[in-house]
């Protein structure tokens with residue numbers, strides 16, 4: 001009897017599975033139709049076209065797009081909010097703006113999405129997860145060729161961990177890349193209309209010292225016995241910036257800020273987030289009214305908690321009493337908008353007995369965190385502040401930094417921290433993330449990093465090793481194994497060095513005895529020699545490998561300058577005691593330069609030093625330092 005039941009249940013399972021099979025394409029032909037709503041939205045039309053295009057690229061089959069006013073038939077692909085009974089039980093409420101549902105029966109395939117790009121994201125996930133397509137970079141798309149496509153039962157509902165996901169890399173500017181990887185953008189670039197009307201440090205835009213400084217110094221910070229309403233040179237000396245902050249308890253300041261904010265909103269009515277945030281300096285107002293609010297709501301004795309970036313500052317952290325009181329008043333005037341403010345430097349510590357209004361967004365930045373360990377373990381000051389904010393609100397954006405900005409082409413072993421950091425953010429009710437990568441073209445493992453970050457922003461629990469392996473195989477082909485060994489070795493040796501901070505403003509010379517030691521660099525070069533050999537007949541993959549190798553060369557060049565002589569130094573002594581440039585280093589310098597140019601690397605440091613300038617400076621160094 002037992003056996004019969006077992007056989008029976010297996011049979012039922014087979015019947016059920018078969019019943020839910022949906023044939024999309026058979027021998028390069030399809031009997032399907034793509035159905036969109038009669039009054040389809042822009043996103044629904046785009047989604048239908050993406051579906052049609054990729055199915056043709058995979059199989060050669062051309063599936064027509066029809067409106068839902070036609071009579072329902074078998075083999076329909078339902079895109080968006082179509083008038084079909086299959087849509088009756090879709091939990092649209094659960095999908096939010098970007099979530100989606102992919103579901104099929106034997107008669108139809110349905111892709112439905114949230115209020116914004118959900119349906120489009122659903123189709124890209126369908127292509128990736130169920131048909132094997134990949135978008136490794138803006139330039140590398142993989143489309144598998146299949147003559148027949150039969151879907152097994154799918155019932156896949158996905159909602160992202162963060163409602164706003166920005167991955168600040170050049171690849172993410174590409175509209176298809178951004179949509180494929182479900183990314184937002186605070187700029188106007190890419191395919192996304194920005195959700196942000198303004199971004200950070202906006203006090204001066206909302207109440208300008210140049211306009212009001214002379215007539216109304218009382219609108220600005222009071223300290224050292226007077227008001228500070230002027231402008232000072234900016235950090236690079238190229239422009240001016242406000243000397244101080246606003247006096248946030250002055251009622252006229254609130255009125256002027258709100259009036260100017262309204263004017264800005266009128267110009268970009270669709271933007272949801274508006275930044276009302278402190279200028280980039282620590283000169284807050286110490287007038288009796290502002291100080292009294294700061295003291296009243298301070299969760300600690302003002303000045304008792306100091307951070308790396310301003311440990312020597314005369315202006316100790318004060319918390320957010322006066323600022324949060326002010327921001328809540330602004331937010332009350334704009335109930336349909338989200339007012340974002342910086343909890344930054346002197347305002348980063350969450351207040352006591354003061355809760356941000358629901359439409360207030362708190363922006364936290366972890367610029368000083370060490371990067372070879374997780375933020376939770378390595379930066380307890382930031383972690384405890386985030387945990388505190390997470391208890392007060394779930395409307396938090398973290399501005400996170402994931403590369404070495406001072407040396408964009410230096411090895412930076414922090415890949416292992418990406419997942420735990422995003423999980424930590426999610427645990428503390430962060431709703432939006434801005435991952436600041438490389439604004440320039442190129443950079444260490446730029447494509448791999450961008451790919452991993454995009455996947456983690458959608459789902460911090462994704463199997464990230466699988467994601468990485470998939471990328472390495474797709475992007476580096478036969479060289480994937482050697483590249484993986486290099487990544488592992490770099491990270492193992494970094495993690496073994498306890499107590500050394502891996503900084504986003506560091507440099508490779510600091511690591512010359514750790515993960516960039518002479519012996520390890522030798523191993524890295526052996527791995528890259530093998531990797532290049534493995535793909536020597538695939539020009540694209542070979543170029544990817546050469547790009548991945550640039551950071552090893554860059555580290556060697558920087559260490560050579562520092563060491564000057566010896567095995568890894570920039571110079572060697574000839575038999576008649578003349579100092580000449582080390583031929584090995586000269587060779588690497590030109591190889592580095594050529595491959596930077598070949599792959600359009602725009603700068604070796606954020607904001608400055610294009611490869612051509614790097615080469616010129618290095619040659620000058622040879623010339624000036626050589627004869628001594």
Ligand SMILES: [Zn+2]
Pocket residue numbers: 221222246247248249250285286287288289290291
């Ligand atoms: Zn004041």
